[in-house]
Amino acid sequence: MRPNEWDDIIVTVPDIFKLLQTLRASKKICSISFSPVTSRSSVATLALSLNNNLLEVYSIESTSTTKSSSIELQGHRSDVRSVTLSSDNTLLLSTSHNAVKIWNPSAGFCLRTIDSGYGLCGLFVPVNKYGGKDNKYVVVGTKGGTLEIIDVLNGTCIEVVDAHGGSVQSVAATADGFVTGSTDHDVKFWEYQTKQKPGQDSKHLTVSPVRNLRMNDDVLVVAVSPEVKYIAVALLDCTVKVFFMDSLKFFLSLYGHKLPVLCMDISSDGDLIVTGSADKNLKIWGLDFGDCHKSLFAHADRCFNALPKIMFYKSSYLPPPAST
Numbered sequence: 216m217r218p219n220e221w222d223d224i225i226v227t228v229p230d231i232f233k234l235l236q237t238l239r240a241s242k243k244i245c246s247i248s249f250s251p252v253t254s255r256s257s258v259a260t261l262a263l264s265l266n267n268n269l270l271e272v273y274s275i276e277s278t279s280t281t282k283s284s285s286i287e288l289q290g291h292r293s294d295v296r297s298v299t300l301s302s303d304n305t306l307l308l309s310t311s312h313n314a315v316k317i318w319n320p321s322a323g324f325c326l327r328t329i330d331s332g333y334g335l336c337g338l339f340v341p342v343n344k345y346g347g348k349d350n351k352y353v354v355v356g357t358k359g360g361t362l363e364i365i366d367v368l369n370g371t372c373i374e375v376v377d378a379h380g381g382s383v384q385s386v387a388a389t390a391d392g393f394v395t396g397s398t399d400h401d402v403k404f405w406e407y408q409t410k411q412k413p414g415q416d417s418k419h420l421t422v423s424p425v426r427n428l429r430m431n432d433d434v435l436v437v438a439v440s441p442e443v444k445y446i447a448v449a450l451l452d453c454t455v456k457v458f459f460m461d462s463l464k465f466f467l468s469l470y471g472h473k474l475p476v477l478c479m480d481i482s483s484d485g486d487l488i489v490t491g492s493a494d495k496n497l498k499i500w501g502l503d504f505g506d507c508h509k510s511l512f513a514h515a516d517r518c519f520n521a522l523p524k525i526m527f528y529k530s531s532y533l534p535p536p537a538s539t
Contacts, residue, residue, distance in 0.1 A: 236280045238273060242266055289325035291316065299353075301339040306367075308353050310334025315355055317367055329370050333358035336386045338393060340407065340420060352420045356383030356395055362405075364420055373419050374410075378403065385436045389460075390443055392422065396434030402448055403427050428463050430456070435475055440485040445502060447488055449476035455490060457502065467505035471498055 235258065242265040250260040259275045260283075274283045291311035299308045300320065307318040315334055317327040332355075340352040355363040360379040365372050381398030392406040404426040409418040433451035440446075445466065448456045455469040455476055474493035481488045481502070488500050491513065499509040 235277065236275055238275075238280050240265060240271060242269065289316075296334060297336045299337050299339060302341060306339065308337050308339060308355075310337050310355055315353070315365065317353075327367065327370050329365055329367075329372065331355055331357070331363055331365065331372060332361060332375075334363075335382060335384055338386050338388055341388070354386065354393065354422065356386050358382040360397065360399070362395070362422060364422065366419070374421055376422060378405075378424075381433070384434060387437045387439045387446075389439055392425075394437050394439060394446060396437040396448060398433040400430045400432060400434065401427055402430060402434055402437060402446070426463070428458065435477060436479055438479050438481050438488070440481040440502075441483050442485050444485055445481065447479060447481060449479055449490070451475050453492075455479065455488070455500075457488075457505070467502065469498075469500050469505055469507075471507050471510070472496065 238261065240263055244263050245266050246264045248262040250262075257274045257276050261273045261275055263271045263273070265271065272283050274281045291309065291314065293312045295309050295311050297308075297310045300306070301308075304320065306326070307320040309316045309318065310331070312333045313330065315329050315331045315337065316325050317329070318325055334355045334357055337353055337355040340354060342351075351366060351368055353365045353367055355365060356378070357363060360377065360381055360383060362376040362378045362383065363372050364374045364376070378395060379397035379399045379401060381400075383395050383397050385396040387394045389404070392404065395403050395405065397403075403424050405422045406425050408421050408423050410421040411418055428446075428448075430448060430450060431452075434448055435451060436447075436449040438447045439460065443460050446458050446460050446463075448458070450456065453470075453472045453475050456465065457467040457469070458464060459466055469488070469490070472490065472492040472494050473496075476490045476492050478491040479488060486502055487508070488502055490498050490500065492498075495513060497511040497513045498507050499511075500507050
């Protein structure tokens with residue numbers, strides 16, 4: 216070969232490197248660390264950090280790739296948007312941006328992680344409402360406007376219902392179903408039903424809308440009185456509208472908060488309603504005339520219904536405040 220012929224030779228990547236393995240991680244890779252020092256049976260060791268805060272270590276061999284270890288936590292990888300206890304307090308549901316988790320609240324253990332949409336709210340289906348035993352079903356309202364019906368025992372989403380044109384911000388249980396409030400200005404009333412599984416004799420839970428209440432602004436929170444006499448709707452305009460449940464006729468409007476109400480609850484006798492707002496105040500109102508009985512500066516940060524919320528203690532008028 217003449218000396219000038221070396222100038223015509225083009226060296227490509229395959230001339231130097233050989234593809235050994237293709238590794239596909241469970242989530243998006245943020246960074247990697249490569250170590251050629253390894254055991255005799257392996258070619259190298261590769262450590263990955265993923266965008267869900269997991270660390271995974273893989274053993275690279277000449278014919279295969281094996282996950283040798285991983286470091287992970289039981290909790291969510293992003294903000295927890297809601298938590299809900301089952302009726303018997305044996306299970307806890309938490310929702311986040313891509314999964315719901317079922318917990319043992321006594322021991323603090325995560326029992327099951329189930330893929331879902333961006334869950335903003337949720338509830339356990341009552342055992343006597345097609346739930347069978349062991350709190351079988353949960354309903355999750357998502358940022359995409361859907362309702363996801365999840366079978367807790369099987370760990371699967373059995374149905375996704377197109378519920379709203381905006382995000383489902385809140386859900387409240389009723390005698391035969393539940394109520395949802397959305398940023399599409401609608402409050403919808405739902406009933407539990409059963410649906411035949413395709414090609415099977417068994418049935419599963421589904422939901423169907425039965426009524427609709429149109430509001431003039433985004434709905435942030437809905438609350439139903441224990442005796443199912445009133446429904447309270449918190450709007451983006453900082454007001455709370457109270458309606459009769461049976462006729463959906465307007466009853467009261469609660470004014471006083473400087474910023475939108477983000478959490479609220481009605482007392483067990485239906486006489487009082489407590490509201491928590493982004494203005495950092497709690498207000499206790501009478502449901503007879505809609506007058507404010509008490510205003511409390513609750514926290515240095517806003518009262519929020521993402522993880523914390525306010526609720527009346529059973530047989531008590533005093534709500535425990537919570538803040539972010």
